[in-house]
Amino acid sequence: MAKVLIPTALRAFTDGSSEVEGAGKTAGEVITAVTESYPEIQKHLFDEEGKLRSYVNVFIGDENIRNLGGLDAPVHEGDVVTLVPAIAGGRP
């Protein structure tokens, strides 16, 4: 089990919890486990093609999974996985 920290903006979809648990051996598995427990959060984390949305950054401890192999990054028992939004926008 890994602890998953949920950003303020997405807590409405985890019954208000700032911290949930997800089982899995990789970052992808842990996040998928969270979306199975809280289906409403799914479309805010993944796009229609099932890819992580560009503004969703996943950290294991202090390290961005981008530097650890992406969604295949290994998660160990007791690791803390943090979802951190990057904010983007613009005009046409």
Place this chain on the structure above:
Amino acid sequence: MISITKQVQDRINAEGERDYPNETCGFLLGRIERNDVRESDDIIPVVNARETEEAYHRFVILPQDFLKAEHEALAKNKNIIGIYHSHPDHPPIPSDYDLEHGLPFYSYLILSVKDGKADKLTSWRLENDRSGFAAEELKV
């Protein structure tokens, strides 16, 4: 409904004019009352991390800047309740790009900057099903 202080409005206007013709961006700090009434009395301007040639119509706030702002807000005993950005020479209405990248919960303030002068400021909230942005009443 969100109410912002005059000072917050003035600062967003000044940031938008300073960064024109590029987009400015930053966080709104404040608190959220029980009935979802939002009050902002402070901002944290953030450097637009988009490459220079794209910054005229795009902004991005990096996760490390987000975390820094969240800590700064906590230290002030406040919360991040929204995000502001400017639309240089464009109406203050969320774009498809804003929708694609928007987060729920936050108030999205959009400032139109016309010919370098701050114009209209509006506020929006992303629908929880991501179907669109709904206008949010904004009071100064």
